[in-house]
Amino acid sequence: MVKTSGIDVKKVAKLGNLPLSADEERIYTDQLSKVLDYVELLDRADTKNVEPTYNPTESRNSLREDSVKPSLSQEDALSNSPKNTDGFIVTKGVFGEEQ
Amino acid sequence: MQYTPVIGLEIHVELNTKTKMFCSCSADYFGKEPNTHTCPVCLGLPGALPFANKEALEKCLMIGLALNCKISKDSYFERKNYFYPDLPKGYQISQYRKPLCIGGSLALHLGGGKLIRINRVHIEEDTGKLFHKKSKTLIDFNRSGVPLVEMVTEPDFKNVDEVVEFAKTFQQIVRDLGASNADMERGDLRLEANVSLREIQKDNLPDYRIELKNINSFRFMQHALEYEIERQRKLLEQGVPLYKETRGWSEEKKESYLQRSKEDAHDYRYFPEPDIPAISFNDSDIERIKAKTPELFSSKSKRLETEYGLTSETAKTLVKQGMAGYFEEAVKEGEGLDPKAIANAIVNKRQSTELSPGEFTGKLREVTGKQETSMGDLEIAVLSVIKHNEKAVGDYKNGKESVIQFLVGEIMRETKGKAVIDKVLKILLEKLND
Ligand SMILES: [Zn+2]
Numbered sequence: 001m002v003k004t005s006g007i008d009v010k011k012v013a014k015l016g017n018l019p020l021s022a023d024e025e026r027i028y029t030d031q032l033s034k035v036l037d038y039v040e041l042l043d044r045a046d047t048k049n050v051e052p053t054y055n056p057t058e059s060r061n062s063l064r065e066d067s068v069k070p071s072l073s074q075e076d077a078l079s080n081s082p083k084n085t086d087g088f089i090v091t092k093g094v095f096g097e098e099q
Numbered sequence: 100m101q102y103t104p105v106i107g108l109e110i111h112v113e114l115n116t117k118t119k120m121f122c123s124c125s126a127d128y129f130g131k132e133p134n135t136h137t138c139p140v141c142l143g144l145p146g147a148l149p150f151a152n153k154e155a156l157e158k159c160l161m162i163g164l165a166l167n168c169k170i171s172k173d174s175y176f177e178r179k180n181y182f183y184p185d186l187p188k189g190y191q192i193s194q195y196r197k198p199l200c201i202g203g204s205l206a207l208h209l210g211g212g213k214l215i216r217i218n219r220v221h222i223e224e225d226t227g228k229l230f231h232k233k234s235k236t237l238i239d240f241n242r243s244g245v246p247l248v249e250m251v252t253e254p255d256f257k258n259v260d261e262v263v264e265f266a267k268t269f270q271q272i273v274r275d276l277g278a279s280n281a282d283m284e285r286g287d288l289r290l291e292a293n294v295s296l297r298e299i300q301k302d303n304l305p306d307y308r309i310e311l312k313n314i315n316s317f318r319f320m321q322h323a324l325e326y327e328i329e330r331q332r333k334l335l336e337q338g339v340p341l342y343k344e345t346r347g348w349s350e351e352k353k354e355s356y357l358q359r360s361k362e363d364a365h366d367y368r369y370f371p372e373p374d375i376p377a378i379s380f381n382d383s384d385i386e387r388i389k390a391k392t393p394e395l396f397s398s399k400s401k402r403l404e405t406e407y408g409l410t411s412e413t414a415k416t417l418v419k420q421g422m423a424g425y426f427e428e429a430v431k432e433g434e435g436l437d438p439k440a441i442a443n444a445i446v447n448k449r450q451s452t453e454l455s456p457g458e459f460t461g462k463l464r465e466v467t468g469k470q471e472t473s474m475g476d477l478e479i480a481v482l483s484v485i486k487h488n489e490k491a492v493g494d495y496k497n498g499k500e501s502v503i504q505f506l507v508g509e510i511m512r513e514t515k516g517k518a519v520i521d522k523v524l525k526i527l528l529e530k531l532n533d
Contacts, residue, residue, distance in 0.1 A: 015180075015181075015182065015366060015368070016182060017182040054175060054371035054373070055175070055371065055373060055375075055376055055377060056373070057376055059376040060376055060377050060378070060379050061376070061377075061378055061379060061380075062150070062151070062375070062376045063150075063151050063152070063153035063156065064123070064150045064151065064152060064153060065153060065154070066116050066117050066118050066152055066153065066154035066155070067117065067118065067123065068117050068118050068123060068124070068125045069118075069123035069124075071124045071125065071135065071136050071137055071138050072137055072138055072139075072142075073135075074132060074133070074134050074135045077134045077135070077137045077142065077240070078134055080144075085237065086133070086237075087132055087133040087134055087135075087239075088133050088134065088230070088237035088238060088239055089134065089237070089238040089239075089240075090235050090236070090237060090238075091184050091235065091236050091237075091238060092234075092235065092236065093231065093232070093233070093234045093235050093236050094183070094184055094229070094231070094236045
């Protein structure tokens with residue numbers, strides 16, 4: 001169970017790659033704790049006889065055949081990106097290795 | 100203090116399906132114009148819904164079966180969340196709690212048939228490709244969403260040779276299955292190893308492990324592991340404690356280097372992918388997939404040995420050369436010919452295998468004439484030795500008769516000492532004086 005009082009906003013911010021000022025850290029600690037407190041209301045529900053589920057549908061094996069359909073044009077694919085070069089999307093330099 | 104290596108292996112292999120894992124974009128991205136194989140799904144645009152590729156799941160299942168895994172009756176996808184520009188959605192669709200295949204094993208030849216336990220074989224999607232320039236990074240999403248199978252072993256390897264044998268066998272298996280080209284230079288197959296050292300007197304696993312990444316060839320893996328084992332041994336002997344970390348391998352400098360401290364699994368905040376219904380293969384699905392699974396290298400060469408009485412070496416060579424099908428065809432066409440003679444003729448390229456199997460055996464029949472098959476075998480061996488020892492044959496023709504002894508020795512070796520020396524000599528002289 002999440003300990004709401006102990007939410008580590010620094011860590012959450014690091015995982016989300018969000019730079020937070022000390023003020024923001026305080027604000028978000030307070031806000032996120034309230035969110036978690038609210039969600040914790042769910043703990044009151046009696047789930048003793050309820051099977052765990054992770055998907056709202058009973059549907060299974062919704063699969064498609066392996067046949068190619070046209071992709072977007074390069075122009076369309078790049079159209080939402082603010083900076084491109086030679087067909088690549090350009091982003092700030094990230095050093096460190098690929099996942 | 101004496102130490103012994105504890106090594107586990109993680110292999111990612113890109114499947115060779117026509118389309119990506121969750122969309123119908125072409126998965127054939129290698130060498131293509133950047134960002135020409137994308138759609139809202141593999142670009143991670145809002146509202147796009149993933150639709151899983153049946154062929155990719157079946158290929159993952161084939162790999163699992165080939166590694167003696169149990170196929171999970173109830174499998175699902177999960178989101179693995181992390182922040183990096185190669186991942187447009189902000190998460191990778193992967194598997195975590197319920198992988199498709201669990202708990203298999205693979206026997207090595209080394210260590211007297213030592214079993215390496217397989218923890219899991221699961222399916223996920225590949226990421227986009229990044230090109231790091233000086234102050235910027237270029238992104239190509241053609242690879243984003245290509246089906247990727249991840250195989251994880253238990254930490255059962257005790258030395259580098261075992262790891263190399265396993266990795267090569269795994270590569271052969273996925274190729275036999277037609278599941279992946281498994282070309283390491285193209286990045287179809289990627290190796291990661293977890294390495295630590297255990298005190299020889301202690302049974303429990305070490306409390307740290309070093310993950311080695313960026314290994315692009317079997318040879319590099321060998322270098323990286325050997326280096327890493329020595330590095331750790333030295334540190335431990337100096338009493339320096341080791342911690343969990345990820346290290347890359349630089350083949351240029353021949354050393355491993357620190358990449359970053361490894362996030363704990365919960366930092367990825369895995370949770371079930373709500374957009375894709377569960378996957379369940381029942382027994383009849385599994386039987387159907389088994390029925391269309393190609394024969395594996397190892398079982399194929401075993402079968403050729405027992406069915407046709409071939410030596411294990413000949414059988415393996417046939418399979419390695421991709422000539423097993425040709426051989427079996429030729430045996431059918433060449434009724435009355437000894438399968439061993441046919442196999443030898445193929446392996447030693449005595450006739451051109453450009454010919455159809457029928458023509459091939461026809462030619463072979465001409466050469467071996469109407470002699471008994473055992474005679475045919477011997478004749479083939481003689482011809483092969485003559486062909487492969489041009490210099491000795493030339494010496495003989497120039498009057499240096501002593502080379503006969505050498506040639507006879509070669510023929511005896513080729514026939515594994517089964518031939519009668521008198522007969523060998525007779526046929527050899529006949530052929531040499533022809
Ligand atoms: Zn796509």
